[in-house]
Amino acid sequence: MGRNDNRKKIGWGAANTIAVALTLIPVLWIVSLSFKTPTAIVDANPWPKQWTWSNYSGILQTSQFLRPLLNSMGIGVIATLIAVLLASMAAYAVARLEFPGKQVLIGMALLIAMFPAISLVTPMFSIERALGLFNTWPGLIIPYVAFGLPLGIYILSAFFREIPWELEKAAKMDGATPFQAFTRVIAPLAAPGMVTTAILVFLFCWNEFLFAISFTSTIGARTAPAALAFFSGSSQFTSPTGPIAAAAVVITIPIIIFVLFFQRRIVAGLTSGAVKG
Amino acid sequence: MSIQSRTAAVGAAEQARPARRRRQLSEGARAERRLGWLLCAPAVIVMIAVTAYPIAYAIYLSLERYNLELPNAVKFVGLSNYAAVLTSVYWWHALIVTLIITVVSVAIELVLGMLLALLMHRTIFGRNTVRTSALIPYGIVTVAAAYSWQFAWTPSTGYLSAAFGNATPLSHTGQAVGVIILAEVWKTTPFMALLLLAGLSLVPEDLQRAAKVDGATAWQRFTRITLPLMKPAILVALLFRTLDAFRIFDNIYILTKGGNGTGSVSILGYDNLFSALNLGIGSAISILIFICVAIIAVLFIMGFGAAAPGTDTGRR
Numbered sequence: 001m002g003r004n005d006n007r008k009k010i011g012w013g014a015a016n017t018i019a020v021a022l023t024l025i026p027v028l029w030i031v032s033l034s035f036k037t038p039t040a041i042v043d044a045n046p047w048p049k050q051w052t053w054s055n056y057s058g059i060l061q062t063s064q065f066l067r068p069l070l071n072s073m074g075i076g077v078i079a080t081l082i083a084v085l086l087a088s089m090a091a092y093a094v095a096r097l098e099f100p101g102k103q104v105l106i107g108m109a110l111l112i113a114m115f116p117a118i119s120l121v122t123p124m125f126s127i128e129r130a131l132g133l134f135n136t137w138p139g140l141i142i143p144y145v146a147f148g149l150p151l152g153i154y155i156l157s158a159f160f161r162e163i164p165w166e167l168e169k170a171a172k173m174d175g176a177t178p179f180q181a182f183t184r185v186i187a188p189l190a191a192p193g194m195v196t197t198a199i200l201v202f203l204f205c206w207n208e209f210l211f212a213i214s215f216t217s218t219i220g221a222r223t224a225p226a227a228l229a230f231f232s233g234s235s236q237f238t239s240p241t242g243p244i245a246a247a248a249v250v251i252t253i254p255i256i257i258f259v260l261f262f263q264r265r266i267v268a269g270l271t272s273g274a275v276k277g
Numbered sequence: 278m279s280i281q282s283r284t285a286a287v288g289a290a291e292q293a294r295p296a297r298r299r300r301q302l303s304e305g306a307r308a309e310r311r312l313g314w315l316l317c318a319p320a321v322i323v324m325i326a327v328t329a330y331p332i333a334y335a336i337y338l339s340l341e342r343y344n345l346e347l348p349n350a351v352k353f354v355g356l357s358n359y360a361a362v363l364t365s366v367y368w369w370h371a372l373i374v375t376l377i378i379t380v381v382s383v384a385i386e387l388v389l390g391m392l393l394a395l396l397m398h399r400t401i402f403g404r405n406t407v408r409t410s411a412l413i414p415y416g417i418v419t420v421a422a423a424y425s426w427q428f429a430w431t432p433s434t435g436y437l438s439a440a441f442g443n444a445t446p447l448s449h450t451g452q453a454v455g456v457i458i459l460a461e462v463w464k465t466t467p468f469m470a471l472l473l474l475a476g477l478s479l480v481p482e483d484l485q486r487a488a489k490v491d492g493a494t495a496w497q498r499f500t501r502i503t504l505p506l507m508k509p510a511i512l513v514a515l516l517f518r519t520l521d522a523f524r525i526f527d528n529i530y531i532l533t534k535g536g537n538g539t540g541s542v543s544i545l546g547y548d549n550l551f552s553a554l555n556l557g558i559g560s561a562i563s564i565l566i567f568i569c570v571a572i573i574a575v576l577f578i579m580g581f582g583a584a585a586p587g588t589d590t591g592r593r
Contacts, residue, residue, distance in 0.1 A: 008401070015396055016403045020410040026463060027413060029436065030425040044439035090320040098306070099313030105321060112328055114520045114574055118543040119567040122550050122559035123331035123338060146327035149320050178312050207418050209527040214547065225420040229531065241428060248421035259416030260409055267408075270468070271475035 027252070033245035041241050055246035065247055067219045068227035072251070075137050075223060076205040079144035083201045084194050086145065087152025092182055092190075094153065095160035096168070109150035117147070121214045128215055135217045143211050148201035155200070155269050159193025160186070196269035199262050206255060224251045332567065339560035346554050358561035367545060368562070372569070375541040378454060379522040382461045386518060387511070389462065390469030397470065398477045411467040419464060423531035426460040447532060453539045460528045465521070469514050476510020477503070509581075516577040520570060542566050 033041065034055050036048040059065040094102055124143065125134070133139035163186060171181045187194075212226035219227060228247050231240050259266060342354045362368045397408050414422070429435040432443045446452035480503050488498050504511075526543040529535055535544035546566060550559040 012396075012400045012402070016400055016407050019393060019396055019407050022463070023410045023413050023467070026422060026425040026429070027417065029429055030421065033425075033428055033434075042433050044433055044435060046436040086320040086323060089316040093313040093316040097309050097313040097316075099310040101314070101317075105317055108321070108324060112324055114516075114570060115328055116520075116524045116543070116566050116570045118524065118526065118546045119335065119563040119570075120328065120331050121546060122556060122563050123335040124327070125550060126338065126556055127331060127334065142323070143327050146323050149324055153320065178309065203416065209420055209530070210543070210547070213530075214550070225418050225527075228420050228424070241431075241434060244424055245428065248418070248424050252417050252421045255418065256413055256416050259412050263409060263412050266412065266415075267471055270471055 027256075030245050030248050030252075033241065034249045036242060036245075038242060055242040056250070059243050059247050059250070064219060064231070065224070065227060065243075065250075068222050068224045069251070071137070071219075071221055072206060072224040075140050075144065075221075076202050078137070079141045079148060079205050080198050080202045082141070083145045083148035083152050084198050087149050087156050087197060088187070088190065088194060090149070091153050091156030091160050092186065094157040096165075096186075097178075105153075109153045112147065113150040113154075115147075117210050121210065124211075125214060134215060135221045137221055139215045140208075140211060140221060140223065143215075144201075144205045144208065147208075148204055151200055151204070152197045155197045156190065156193050159190055159196075163189045192265070195262075196265040199258075199266060200269050203255070203259070203266075206251075332564075335560040335563045337560075338556050339564050341557050343556040343560075344554060345556060354557070358557045359565070361558060362561050362565060368542075368565070370538060371540050371542045371545040374454065374539060375523060375525065375543075378458055378461065378525055378541065379519060382458045382465075382522050383515065383518050385458070385462050386466045386469045387515065389466045390473050390514070393466060393470035394473035394477050397474050411470060413467075414464050415467045415471075417464070419527040420531055422464055423460055423528045426456060426463075426528075427532050430456055448537060450538045453533050453537055457525075457528055457532055457539060460532060461522065461525060464528070465518060469518055472514035472517070473507065473510060476507040476514075479510070480506045512577065512581055516574070516581075519573055519577070523570060523573060542569070 029046070032047050035051045035053075037050055037052045037054070040048055040050060090105065093099065094105065120143070128134040128139050133142070167185050167189070168181045171185045172178070176184065206223075207225065208223070209225045209229075212223040213229060216222040216226060222230070224247070228244060228251070231244050231247065339358050340353060340355060342350065342352045342358070344350065393407075393411060397404060397411070400407060427447065429437040430444070430446050432438045432445050438444050438446075444452075446456050484502055484506075485498055488502055493501065524543055525541050526547070529539060529541055529544050530547075533539045535541070535548065540548070542562070543566070546559060546562045549555055549562055553559075
């Protein structure tokens with residue numbers, strides 16, 4: 001029995017190790033590249049023999065990277081705030097109120113969750129140019145809000161259903177209007193769900209690439225992932241591999257820390273949005 | 278669209294109840310209805326402005342000859358843009374590449390995702406370590422991960438290329454598609470695993486134990502108990518991932534830019550707009566991709582039967 005247990009333990013341990021290694025290797029590889037000198041980059045060694053910060057100091061001095069980083073943060077934060085606000089309102093209505101057209105809203109959200117983004121690129125490109133939104137922050141914020149909303153509505157309506165009804169009724173009995181009941185009683189209770197939604201919507205905005213390269217033309221509005229694809233290196237004579245690797249690490253590491261820090265919320269949000277939704 | 282009508286059909290049954298009440302709408306109920314619409318309006322307006330309106334506009338554009346380089350030659354041409362796309366080798370090639378990437382990567386993800394989910398569910402120790410590390414591929418920016426794979430397969434730079442005798446897979450069509458699938462599978466298997474894990478936790482432990490007592494092997498328990506009970510979770514995970522994989526863009530754009538015949542339909546649509554500057558053809562491609570996605574969704578919804586997402590949403 002004891003030997004069988006031990007063998008089982010070793011088996012699980014091996015499986016765990018393989019799973020962890022497979023998830024980490026590509027990340028460690030790009031980190032390793034980012035610390036290599038230009039000559040070391042072409043030695044195909046998995047690990048740098050000589051460590052250098054020059055790739056980082058290079059990209060952190062060029063507006064070709066810093067400006068897109070700022071765009072990414074600004075666009076991500078604004079789109080997230082708007083999406084969470086609008087999704088909270090709609091989700092509250094879905095979870096708590098009785099009104100015709102509720103199913104249409106749910107169907108619409110589901111439809112957008114499945115929408116092929118590329119189908120919008122051509123018409124939106126044309127519309128944004130006509131409205132002067134092309135290559136501006138709002139030009140990306142608006143589509144990001146729209147694609148963040150379905151996720152938000154699903155997660156938040158699931159959260160809102162868990163909130164005890166009685167509190168809202170009690171507030172109404174004490175003379176609160178439905179709107180007051182929403183802002184004073186339900187919203188604070190719903191805060192954890194709103195944080196989860198905000199994290200997932202922000203991750204989506206941070207990661208988004210197709211709209212980011214389609215609706216921008218300069219670093220004025222281009223986000224970091226899009227800028228990465230147009231990277232030419234800190235000077236035109238160096239191969240951009242090192243700088244790209246460093247930039248990839250800069251935009252990835254904070255997000256990984258963020259994801260690990262909020263992992264419980266993220267897992268709860270992903271599964272409530274997709275499995276139950 | 279079918280999803281909508283389906284949810285609407287379910288919704289009709291749901292609404293029979295409130296309908297009876299509606300005849301004697303009190304002041305409160307009317308206020309509730311107004312508030313409901315008011316709260317939903319902003320979200321609905323944004324969603325329509327960004328999806329329904331552009332799609333309608335794309336249908337209109339797709340019927341015109343509209344090249345951005347020749348803005349004065351805009352002309353209504355009926356369905357000839359569709360004819361041009363559907364008789365083009367590029368479209369069918371891109372569609373086949375997309376379907377291959379979708380089917381192969383989703384199939385691999387389902388198997389690996391199930392293994393990873395079982396590992397996270399059953400492992401004796403280190404469960405949190407596995408779960409935490411599984412979130413890394415999910416969290417990483419797709420473009421950054423794609424560069425990692427690209428550099429890994431670049432001869433004289435990458436460890437993978439070196440390990441396979443200075444292989445240059447990205448310059449061969451078949452091998453490049455393989456690398457694209459690898460990058461896609463690495464990035465999204467954890468997501469699949471998390472969805473499956475949620476389904477796995479719904480399988481009652483008692484049932485497993487009872488079957489074990491009755492002498493069922495681990496494999497029998499998995500195929501006869503776990504899988505059937507997880508069917509809804511599996512179908513939802515497959516639907517989301519299939520539609521997502523069909524839209525593949527980021528990985529291909531970084532890895533090969535769609536060169537060597539590795540472009541997906543999304544790459545084709547993008548190139549058509551930004552290289553050929555052709556809004557008419559680009560819109561026709563947009564609409565065709567939209568139709569493909571709708572067909573995939575319909576096929577899945579038919580497979581769902583009673584387990585369609587959204588059917589139980591209204592009830593809660």
